[in-house]
Amino acid sequence: MILYLDMMAGIAGDMFLGALVDLGVPVEWLKGKLSGILHGFDLRTEIVFRHHLRAVNLFVDVTDDVTHRHYTHIRHMIESADLPEKVRDNALEAFRHIAQAEAHIHGKDIETVHFHEIGGVDSLVDIIGSFLALDYLGVDQVAATPIPLGSGTIKCAHGTIPVPVPATVAILKGLEVTGSDAKTEIVTPTGASLVATLKPRFGGMPDMQIEKVGYGAGKRDTGASAPNLLRLVLGSPAAAKDCGDNILSDQVAVLYTNVDDMSPESLGFAMDRLMDKGALDVSFTPAFMKKNRPATRIEVICRKEQLKDLANVLLAETTSIGVRYHLCDRMILKREPVAVETRLGRVTAKKITSPNGEIRIRPEYDECKRIAREQNLPFYQVYEQILAESNPLDR
Template sequence: MTSTAPGSALPQRHLWIDASAGVAGDMFLGALVDAGAPLAEVQGAVDAVLPDTVRLTAQEVRRAGLRATRVVVEVTQPDQPSRTWADIRELLSEADLPAAVAARALEAFRVLAEAESRTHGIAPSDVHFHEVGAWDSIADVVGTCAAVTLLGVETVTASPVALGSGRAATAHGELPVPVPAVLELARGWSVTAGGEGELATPTGMALVRSLATACEPLPPMEVGAVGVGAGGRDTPGRANVVRAVIGAPAERPAGVAADVGAVDGTQDLLVLEANVDDLDPRVWPEVLASLMSAGAADAWLTPILMKKGRPAHTLSVLCRPVDRRRMCDLVLSATSTFGVREHPVSRLALQRDWRSVTVHGHPVRVKVSLAADGTVRHATPEFEDAAAVAREIGLPVRQVLDDAGAEARSAGIAVGSRLP
């Protein structure tokens, strides 16, 4: 079921999830199995957490005429209990799982527990799961995290998510769609209604938010594998599927992260800060680069004067709330600070895109920002590309930048026009 070029090895470095028709745990898992994750090894990871409890089977199905793989989770031991976040954390911590699988699964359930705690107004430790603490959801989360690891995925991004509309029956009674936990998990992410019914489940949304570092269209990449995972319903006229695209990502310009959160809308983000006065200044460029590579929306330094007249820097990191713990851990490990403070912020972000123009026979990328109506607000040649061309042909960087701007305008990439 793997869509791979004949005779080639899968690069399997970046995973992009297409959740434009919705997302559920079994759909996510089905897409990864369809992309090549070995079901027997995924089953082994699930068995490490829930021994002799569930059996995974894969079926080829059709959804609105589109071929897809559906992974069915079958119970072999009835009367499975509902569980608390503490119960699930203990199960995952004690299971014989690879460290990467356990860490990803723990993060997915932590994100879900925090969303449920906000929904019900209780502490995360007091959250008592019903649907999402059942055996099938644990299997979906552990199986998906195992599949991502088995496929060699290092980074993940995802599309805007279709949430659905109408009403749904839950353990708390009939609730409007999207259900409250899904809406909490959607904070800072681009979403659509997408159709009738519950298109995104809490488990599926938690997997997207815990694994993906950014919401973006299909990024530039050399595609190695494509997987299509099916939901249980076959809705006429709308393929009920999640698609997984895995491949080697095209190089992003230095210091540029994928767009984070909603497009051309207000995003709820965090600013993490730490004052540092005893770090070798030669380390700072690598610290900033590592934060950006890890999915920070931005990272910067501000010179300050600390007590006793000591010169220092404030390190600031702009990130999504769901990435808070990971970014804090990176700051604490990459610098000499003893602590990180945080405060919430809102950001209005324009949609961003990249185009390439040819300057003196060499490609130069142009960073473009777009207004809500799709017209170009800004078009700026990438400095590092221009500098590389200038070194190659022996011209001043200023001239190459000017020439790249002129080429962009000639190609229709101009302020006020629609992006070609």
């Protein structure tokens, strides 16, 4: 699924989580998941209207008065929590962004830095809850408007400081920002860390079929012309053209380059970065360049709107000084995500329909890897068992 962040009035952790609840993430489900990790809080929501637009206003009611926590304490808490691997990794990265910013600003080592407001249970709920909600919705691609910033000053634990606050500015390094007419803080360090971790493609809304729209409400008067709302648009990739016989046609971008001076380890890392950035596929092919130099041809398939971002990754992560690309029509079999119940648990898979109408179910690699790790089983056994249990002849 694709998630588009329309940050008309900035972003804060409670706004983001409220908008995700508006997209359909159950509050009770969130509370249940978070209660196994955190204590001393409750979640509640109310419906509010800003400029006549309906939105979810989310509150984290805290009974745990501890607001100062060291980064090492938070990191250990997340590492030991019962969370999906992707949720855990994202939560750790979000707090690492904050810790690195605070450590630099205050001239401390990252391992000893402590958080003030950001160390409270409400911030932990906002960050961990947001990544749980994204996992619940099946989000695997994120795009966003440039991040608008406010102006003026605010009071915090360190006194009166300028807006955007130093931690927010530090976290937003490398991300696309813009000005606004807001007279106060509209991007909090928590909100900035969420965006930095999601690494969205900045720009207009990507090609997709819109399925849901959610609004999360901010709590302060920003003095801006835009309502204090965060809008999230959830959708699936734009539908491919139906060619009949269960065959679809769409258009993708293909990028390729040759390199002759990279180690296998560096090539492997480049592939990981390309896949993390949303590539549909990455392949390496042995090649020979001028003067018979052995080389590797790197080919990347991606959505058209991802072309620039993935070209940047190729040029940044490889020794290439140029990338060739073209748009390519392709035909693909009909496929859709499904959840199948097996003796190993509930598994996400692809349902593929052949031209003759035959159905095949193929489990997702990441799901098999997760189960293999959790149950200490060989990967091939997990894959084969899921395959056997999810492919009845009459499916």
